[in-house]
């Protein structure tokens with residue numbers, strides 16, 4: 663299993679410098695996942711983080727979604743998925759003010775404070 667490099671580590675900087683030397687700016691490319699202009703280099707999770715070919719050009723939005731789906735679901739919060747978070751926000755907005763954080767928490771088996779944070783976008787702000 664390959665783990666992500668810390669963004670402030672010298673190895674991260676080396677890999678990104680090396681990528682730039684070989685491929686130039688990410689903005690020269692189209693995003694790997696959509697047709698927008700790429701803005702950043704995104705690490706393909708699970709691939710060797712020391713190899714520049716494990717990084718592909720992505721637009722910011724796809725990069726955020728990609729990291730959110732992979733890190734958000736697998737590491738930060740195993741109970742919630744992107745789909746559930748969107749459903750929580752949808753249910754809250756549709757039923758407001760007749761639904762409480764506590765009820766939503768019971769529905770999705772998460773603490774009501776977590777529901778509040780999701781609604782206020784203090785958690786899962788990227789989706």
Ligand SMILES: [Zn+2]
Nearest residue numbers: 693696721724
């Ligand atoms: Zn994109």
